Amino acid sequence: MDLCHVPATREKGWYLALMAPNVKGPNYAWLDPSRLYCHPQGLQDCVADLLQPFQGDAIDMVAGIDAMGFILGAAAAATLRKGFLAIRKAGHLCVQTEAQPYSDYSGRQKLMELRTDAISPGVAAICMESSEGGKWIQERYKCSHCVPPRLQPRFDQHQLGWD
Template sequence: LHARCSQSLKSPHMDLCRVPAAREKGWYLALMAPNVKGPNYAWLDPSRLYCHPQGLQDCVGDLLQPFQGIPIDMVAGIDAMGFILGAAAAAVLQKGFLAIRKAGHLCVQTLAQPYTDYSGREKVMEVRTDAISPGLRILLVDQWVETGGTMRAAIELVERLGGHSRAPTGVAAICIEDSEGGRWIRERYKCSHCVPSRLQPRFDHHQ
């Protein structure tokens, strides 16, 4: 995967008009940029694919395809990169978008949830309390699920505000890694991701 991503970066500028003739699921993954700054950064930068109009459109379409015919009332995106995919998905579905924020940014009444992120850092996320009512069908979106800690915290917030009577309608991310946390989410919720099965092991091992 690193080789494919590096190949797409040979030119200093992205060709926004270049689209493969056969747009198979995940073709846009090669648009992601590999880490060139060392171990203090994530191994890939998926946000590069958002710059490509067809790549972004197909990515969002693939994320939403498994939820066709399933009622969704609202899309919730996780701070920060989940805002991009979540808002794009909400626009396609013509639904509202709820931002699940890192703590300390909302000036309204909130509900907070501590969690450990993929890097092992202890953090807190929060969500406004006036947007989710019991029974609301919510699709949770983030850019990536690595250890699952961030997504599990978002699920906990949604379920707490929903009166524990209804789990999120589903979870969507470009990649849901085969980690302990990723498996926990897959086993309990309807999930959608963009990685073809043949490439999943390479994503799991960050290759």
Template sequence: MDVLAVPTDRQKGWYLSLMAPNTKGPTFAWLDPSRLYCNSQALADCVKDLLSPFQNDSVDLVAGIDAMGFILGASVATTLGKGFLAIRKAGHLCIATQSQQYTDYSCREKNMEVRLDVLKPGLRVLLVDQWIETGGTMKAAIQLVEQLGAIVVGVAAVAIENTEGGKWIKKHYKHAHCIPEKLQEQFDRHHLELLRVENTPVTLTY
């Protein structure tokens, strides 16, 4: 039984109102999308929306970024009937890897890595993450895929903010996200007026 109610009239993006705002302070992400994953219909509709722009594209493999991108990426892969590749933070894979340095949304320098025995020249990969804020993490994932000769079919995330990095990704790669245009500005300034502090979902209208 799902723990969250599903509206009878499900508009595109209805599940965004299930997300929970930050209640722990500035060291945490400003919004927690994982709450929508607790509802099977919300997760299914989110995946459907993310795949909509890629219906006519050939995808050989789905790659998700450590860690929350694993949830959406695996769901997308299962829906497509394709395999799933985990792009991990450095130090978690016990095999030969390719690594790439990047700066995450909190301005910390990190490294990510991918195994060498999957990505091959010409392989068509759909990259999935939960959120793209500064774009640094996704850019590094794109570099890893392309360094090994594979092709980035596109990029998908619940939200792609209009930061410098987010705009770069939107300009150079086919992309999908779940944010209605009328709400984009609210997401960009990290203040979604549709959510209440007490984590009670409200009806999404736009």
């Protein structure tokens, strides 16, 4: 899809076709969203879709996980006129932090950290996959994502094959 093209009808998830599958192997994420971030209307519609379930909710801050979550999280925070909390890979913050182990997209065990002076109770999440981690989040938190139900199986199986 052309980076300037905007479809005449924009249904939820139309912008997902801007993303490209991994061609470099297992050390990389299975999908590259950077073209989506370059498309002004695609990025705007994606953020609007992600924020839709939270309309009317009292939101104090938006958080995003290192590194791709920084882009959509910061865009969501700017749209809401709220602050943004970066959840970083361990060792990158020079302030007091809380740490949590997690598995990244390749299955590697890592630690993520966030600054303790910026957090308070109450969490919502955005998930794209119905992975083990994604299901765990969806069972515990109010969730949003931008993948239409008809495309969800492709994300779950890491196959896009756009029609």
